Amino acid sequence: MSVPETTSTALIALDALADGGFAETDASIDGDSESVVLYREGDEVRAWLNICPHAGRRLDWAPGQFLKSREGHLVCAAHGASFSLDNGDCVAGPCRGDRLRTVPVQVRDGQVWLG
Numbered sequence: 001m002s003v004p005e006t007t008s009t010a011l012i013a014l015d016a017l018a019d020g021g022f023a024e025t026d027a028s029i030d031g032d033s034e035s036v037v038l039y040r041e042g043d044e045v046r047a048w049l050n051i052c053p054h055a056g057r058r059l060d061w062a063p064g065q066f067l068k069s070r071e072g073h074l075v076c077a078a079h080g081a082s083f084s085l086d087n088g089d090c091v092a093g094p095c096r097g098d099r100l101r102t103v104p105v106q107v108r109d110g111q112v113w114l115g
Helices: none
Strands: 009-013 022-029 032-041 044-049 090-092 105-108 111-114
Touching: 009 022, 009 032, 044 105
Parallel strands: none
Antiparallel strands: 009 111, 022 032, 032 044, 105 111
């Protein structure tokens, strides 16, 4: 699976994203405006397109509101697929064995940057 092409853009201030929490933002990826899920763990942030590989629907149950299971997985609100927050792999549900599309981000100068 290819990594989407992005341009370096500040997405969110790191301290606006709670440790262990999620945020949603729009970003220009491959020339299109896309919804992106951000997940913070300490000083590290991981990001994926906000699209479940099962049916192509958004993962959030309301804009920017995401479900996290007791096991610590991101859960698709539409069909219950569960995704590892380490790598975006689907670990349970209708798309088991598939994965979320990673969006490259980096943290610098107190901001989360695309690219």
